[in-house]
Amino acid sequence: MSAPATAAPSFEHLLERPDLVWMGQNTTHLEPPAEVLAALEESTRRREFQLYAPALGFERLRTQIVEDLGLTGADAWITDGAVGGLHHICTGLAGSVSQVVTSDPGWPWPARFAGLEGVPVTTLELYSAEQGYRVTAQQIAEVIEPRSLIYLIDPLNPLGSRYTRAELVAITDLARQTGSLVVHDCTYRHFASDHTLAAELYPEGTFTTYSFSKWLGLAGLRLGAVVAVPELLGRLTEVPSNPLGANIQAQRAAMAGLSVKEPWLARVRATNRTNQETVRLAVQRSGLGELVVFPSHGNFVAVDIAGSGWSADALCAAMLERNVFIRPGTYQSPRFGERFVKVSTSVPEEWGERFAAAWADLSTPASQA
Structure with a gap:
């Protein structure tokens, strides 16, 4: 094998590689809308970075x-960021929930946040x-108890699947019957087809999370939202985690992005589809792995490499040697993480082609035996 099974270097070290292909974070790397850049420049010119923002965010x-x-x-x-809201949900409500129900694969941090507060x-x-x-719903029914907090990622990071309306009806019915809450993590919703919001079915008990890192590419500005009916949201905002407000320049950029959302999303989705197909063809031609969910409902795809002879960490290290950053499943799945790697796709199409070339350059350990 051409690379040792080592963890990826820190993001700080990755930032020092100017020619790196960033396909290891589910963020958009396309040239932003001109309106977004103008809003950031105007906010900087007005020195709004010297000001605190409203505690709950700009009303607009x-x-x-x-x-x-x-x-x-x-x-x-x-x-x-959406993660700031998730942290406050899991810690602020810790005293009123009996357990957190989450998934593997999934996103590990909400369970860790709750665990710090002693929540099972x-x-x-x-x-x-x-x-x-x-x-x-059957899996949830087998473990649910009164006052549970169900953390549902939809579309699912890291695999790209999404829930049907009927499946969400069954899950929210269970939540309602047991007095449980649902956190519907919809940070990839803008890339999904036929997506249903759990809050439409169970408004009195659903928190919906929202991100600007994924569809608009404001990852470094750290901006997101939690959405719920006022009675439910008030349980969090009575004592907000950041009473001085989220990044004021990021909010200006987000408002500008939402004002041009439709044409921007058309471009991002088209590029995402193209890159997903590029990845699919590269994987198919190489014989190294297979896509788990295709098309993915997120801005990423997962590639199952079980039986290839590669570990997820070693394969990602080999790709990084070729200046392509992708993520091993071990980051998001203790049980199945060695079986897959994740590749982000809302990136320039040139990056997709560079991924394909690097993937083709990999040889399975078995072929070298």
């Missing part, structure tokens, strides 16, 4: 987010084609 931005989701009657709280965590496995690579 909060309204734009609720309108984007179509959740009439809901309110939005602007947070330091129940993890449901979903790496199964038979169940569509998503948690089933």
Whole structure:
């Protein structure tokens, strides 16, 4: 094998590689809309970085987010990235929930946040084609108890599956019957087809998370939101995690991005589809692995490499030697992480081609034996 099984270097070290292909973070790397850049420049010119923002975020931005989701009657709280909102949900509600129900594969941090507060965590496995690579209502029914907090990632990071409306109806019915809450992590919703919001079905008990890192590419500005009906959201905002407000320049950029959302999304989605197809063909031609979910409902795809002779960490290290950064499944799945790697696709098409060339250059250990 051409590379040792080592963890990826820190993001700080990766930033020192100017020619690196960034396909290891689910963020958009396309040239931003001119309106977004203008908003950032104007905010800088006015030295708004010297000011605190409103504690809950600019009213206009909060309204734009609720309108984007179509959740009439809901309110939005602007947070330091979607993860800032998730942290506050898991820690701020720790005393009132009995457990957190999460998944493997999934995103590990909400369970860790809750664990720090002593909240038990129940993890449901979903790496199964038979169940569509998503948690089933039956699995939840077997472990749910009164006052649970169900953390549902939809579309699912890292595999790209998404829940149907019927599946969400079954899950939210369970939540309602047990007095449980749902956190519907919809940070990849803008890339999905036929997506349903759990808050449409269970508004009184659903927190919806929202991100500007994925579809608009504001990852480094750290901006997101939590959306819920006012009575529910108030349980968080009575004592917000950041009473001095989220990044004021990021909020200006987000408002500008939402004002041109439709033409921008058309471009991003088209590029995402092209790159997903590029990755699919590269994997197919190489004989090294197979895509788990295609097309993915996120801005990424997962490649199952079980049986190839590669570990996920070693394969990602080999790609990094070729100046292509992708992510091993071990970051998001203790149980199945060695079986797959994740490749982000809302990137310049040139990067997709560079990924394909690097992937083709890999040889399985078996072929070298």
